Structure formats: C-alpha cells, structure tokens
Amino acid sequence: MRLFREKEWLFSLLVISLFLWLIFLGNSPLRDWDEGTVAQVAREIWRAPFGSMHWLYPTLGGQPYHNKPPLMHLLIAWTYSIAGVNEWTTRLPGAVLTALGVPLLYLVGCLLFNQIPALFSALVYLTMLPVLRHGRLAMLDGTTITFFLLLLFCLLKARQNRRYALGVGFCLGLITLTKGMIVLPLGAIACLFMIADRQFALLTSPYLLVGIFLGNAPAIAWFMVQWQHYGETFFQVNFQTQTFDRLTQSVEGHSGPPWYYLIELIKYSFPWLLFLPGGFYLAWKKRHTTWGRLILIGTIIYLGTISLMRTKLPWYVMPVYPFLALAIGAKLSEIWQYGHFKVRSLRIFITIIAIAGLGGCVYFLLAKKEPTLIVMSIVLAISMSIAAWLIKQRDRNFIPVLFFGMYLVLALLMSSQSWIWELKEAFPVKPVAELIRTNVPTGTQIYTSFAYGRPSLDFYCDCKVTPAPVPTLQQMLSNKSYLLLDDGALQQINLTGSKIIGSAQGFTLISP
Numbered sequence: 001m002r003l004f005r006e007k008e009w010l011f012s013l014l015v016i017s018l019f020l021w022l023i024f025l026g027n028s029p030l031r032d033w034d035e036g037t038v039a040q041v042a043r044e045i046w047r048a049p050f051g052s053m054h055w056l057y058p059t060l061g062g063q064p065y066h067n068k069p070p071l072m073h074l075l076i077a078w079t080y081s082i083a084g085v086n087e088w089t090t091r092l093p094g095a096v097l098t099a100l101g102v103p104l105l106y107l108v109g110c111l112l113f114n115q116i117p118a119l120f121s122a123l124v125y126l127t128m129l130p131v132l133r134h135g136r137l138a139m140l141d142g143t144t145i146t147f148f149l150l151l152l153f154c155l156l157k158a159r160q161n162r163r164y165a166l167g168v169g170f171c172l173g174l175i176t177l178t179k180g181m182i183v184l185p186l187g188a189i190a191c192l193f194m195i196a197d198r199q200f201a202l203l204t205s206p207y208l209l210v211g212i213f214l215g216n217a218p219a220i221a222w223f224m225v226q227w228q229h230y231g232e233t234f235f236q237v238n239f240q241t242q243t244f245d246r247l248t249q250s251v252e253g254h255s256g257p258p259w260y261y262l263i264e265l266i267k268y269s270f271p272w273l274l275f276l277p278g279g280f281y282l283a284w285k286k287r288h289t290t291w292g293r294l295i296l297i298g299t300i301i302y303l304g305t306i307s308l309m310r311t312k313l314p315w316y317v318m319p320v321y322p323f324l325a326l327a328i329g330a331k332l333s334e335i336w337q338y339g340h341f342k343v344r345s346l347r348i349f350i351t352i353i354a355i356a357g358l359g360g361c362v363y364f365l366l367a368k369k370e371p372t373l374i375v376m377s378i379v380l381a382i383s384m385s386i387a388a389w390l391i392k393q394r395d396r397n398f399i400p401v402l403f404f405g406m407y408l409v410l411a412l413l414m415s416s417q418s419w420i421w422e423l424k425e426a427f428p429v430k431p432v433a434e435l436i437r438t439n440v441p442t443g444t445q446i447y448t449s450f451a452y453g454r455p456s457l458d459f460y461c462d463c464k465v466t467p468a469p470v471p472t473l474q475q476m477l478s479n480k481s482y483l484l485l486d487d488g489a490l491q492q493i494n495l496t497g498s499k500i501i502g503s504a505q506g507f508t509l510i511s512p
Helices: 003-023 034-047 070-082 087-099 101-112 116-125 129-136 139-155 162-196 205-231 232-248 258-266 272-283 290-308 313-336 343-368 369-394 396-414 419-426 429-439 454-459 470-478 487-492
Strands: 446-447 464-466 484-486 499-504 505-512
Touching: 003 087, 003 101, 003 116, 003 369, 003 505, 034 070, 034 087, 034 454, 070 087, 070 162, 087 101, 087 129, 087 139, 087 446, 101 116, 101 139, 101 313, 116 232, 116 313, 116 396, 116 454, 116 505, 129 258, 129 313, 129 396, 139 162, 139 313, 162 205, 162 232, 162 290, 205 232, 205 369, 258 290, 258 313, 272 290, 272 343, 290 313, 313 396, 313 446, 343 369, 369 396, 429 499, 429 505, 454 464, 470 484, 470 487, 484 487
Parallel strands: 446 464, 446 484
Antiparallel strands: 484 505, 499 505
C-alpha cells in the first residue's frame, strides 16, 4: 500500500510540476544573455546540412562556439526540427528536464527520510521562485540540477544495489556535457558525501568505476575532438576564460561581495526562508544521519565555493536549492508531526508577507494595470492571511495552505508578461529585429550606437549587431555597412549618400 501511495505522489508531483514549468512558456521574448546565445547556437546546428559535423563543432554567428558543451543546444535544435523555431521550442527541453527534478527530489527524499519530509521537500523545491523561473528559461542550470539529483538518487540506491552506481558515472558525464566544469564541485560533493557516510566499499565498487569510465567517455571524447580541431584556442576559451578565470577575477564586470549569494537567497526564497535556520539546525543535530550529512556537505561545499569565486551571477547559486529544500522539508515535517514552532515570530513574518501582497495589489492596480498580477497579489495576501490565522491557532494545516498559495501565486506570475523582468532593462528587441529582418539580408553585419551587444536581438533579426562608438560608426557607413542608430547618434552621423530605411523603438536603420 505504501509503495502504491509513493507512486501516486510521484505521478502527482510530475503532473503539477510540468504544468507549472510549461504554462505560457513562450509568452515572452528570449532574454539576454544566455537565452539569446543558446538559441542562436541551436538554430545554427538545426540549419546545418544533414550529415554535416556542425553538431560536433557548434558555431555562434558563424564563429566557433567554445563556451559550453552542446548537449542542451542539440536538444533545442532537435525540438526546432519538430515544431519550428520560437520561444516555446527554445525553452521546452530545459523546462521539461528541470520539472523532472521535482519528482526526482521526492525519490531522493524517500531514500533519505520517510514519505512526509520527502513530500514536503519536493513541494518546497516546486514552489521556489528561482528554481521555477530559471528552469523555464533556455539556460543550462535547471537541467544540470536534475542530472545531479539523478546522481544522488543512484548514489543512495547503490547502498542496497551496487548496480545503481553505474548511473552515478553516467550522470557525471551528462553534467559535463551540459555545463562543463561545474561537474568538479558537484562531483566533489558526491565524493565527500560517500566518505562522510562511510560508503567506502562503494568508492571502490567496479560498478562505480565502470560507470565513471563509460559515462564520462563521451564528454572526454568531445573535449579531445575540440582540442584536435581548434588547438590551444579551445582550451584558452573553454577552460581558461569561461571556467578558471571566473574563480580568480571578475569576468565581464560581474562581481560582488562574498555574501552576494546570501542576499540572493534572502531576496527570492520567501516564505520558505523562514524555516531554513530551523532546518539547518535540525540537520546539524542529525549530522550522524545520511540526510544530515548530505545537507551540510552539499550546502557548505557548494555555497562556499561560489561565494569565494570573484565572478558573481545570480544563477550560479541554483544547485544549492535542492539542499535547502531538503533542510526545509525536514523542518516542516517536524512541525507537522510534533507541532513545535515559534508561533509569534512566524505569524508576524507571514503577516508581513500578506501585507506585502496587499501593497503589490495596489501598486499593480495603479501602475502596471496587468490583471494577472493584480489577481496574483490578492491570492498572495489571502493565502498568507489564512496561514497566519492558522499559525495563531497552532494548526499545522498552515503548511498545506502555504504550498497551495505559493503554487497559485507562481502559476499566475508565469501566466503574466512579467516573469522575465530583465526584459524591462533595455529596449524591446522584437520590433527592432523585425525592422532589420525585413530590410537586411540574413547574416549581415550591422553596427549600432547602443551601449552593448544583445544576443536576443542577433537571434531575432538573424544578423550580427555589434556596438561601436560614433567615430567608428561613421567609418563603417563609409565602408558600406548598415547602421542601427539611436536618436543621439543619428544627429552626430553624416548621412550624406545614405538612406534611412525605417525606425522602431527609438532606433533608426541606415543603409549605405
């Protein structure tokens, strides 16, 4: 009966996670930077002639692409071949794979705890905004986490059946083919966990060794083929610039203090952050258990590693969320079973979130006037108010109210046009891209007065748009190049002998 119940929960988690990750997946343009780049690389693979080796030697704008291995790009290209090139097909493979992480975390939890904390952990992971949002984007992080969760599942199952150790090696290979050298800290976590959990026999198991050899053979072969084809250039870009330089210096100005990721967790992890200190304290008290060791080792090693890196980007913190979800799930399970929690402080914080929901409702009503966000704020205020009232009554049912309320809030946010808020940081690319695509041959080099290049614009217009200062723009016009100028640059450029093609979003397209 218990096995049947576990299968029921597993299927239910799969359905509700796929719904949340796929709802209105293509309702917003692709985001700079990763989405536009990933989509371009995938489209160039898709366009390559059948039988060519373009899938093995991917390009970006016709130039060799050395940033990351091409597993995700290949999946997107395959999706393009089935359903065409658009936002939905670009995001679909990563969204599906990230959503699979929810039932996978439940399975991991069942091997670590019993059913209740496993279920709570999976539901916390399901309703974490950063996990959902970045998992829906055409990025590599959500897929990497899912492969890592599959690795943990195989590792835990291997304690009873050594054959599962084969899967550990294959998952390491999949992680490498997805996001390259992130396999090093994640592999180190798995190794240290086996040592701390005294699984010494597993470390020398033939199944593990064979799995590591076979699973990593494709990744090693890919790196070797790239080295043979491109020589030292590949290693300088892939290993030096894109990997190890990020440890010691701020790449492209993405820097921050050591507590950068703690701030990221505080900003986007409510309301579950309220239960995180208790979850870590519980893990420390239970550090002699398998689950306590895994949470402590995973969180400390990974969070410590990325905090010491000089380059800081918000999505680097993503692999820590499964460990946080396990800790929070354990704490919520303790509250559910024994009813031990601080009523006053918890009620105050939940009430503050409810008040924030009301404030959001007023703001969206007056400023944005987007009905979905107004309803979202109302749902947040109502669900948090009910949870606060149940907490005051010492009723443990505040936990399912929080889960249900957050699920609805996130579903409404994903249904809106605002779940990718970075799109508001610069001009909308689609109207400008349509102007270029209509009037300029595919693949043409265009120069712009905008401050930086935008991969999403390159993708939509199917050309290369490169930023340049005004003197260079004047020279490029003399060299018969197309220009994309804002109003300020338009006044400074001598357009004699040139033609104004059209304007969009404050930019004017000039032909020589």
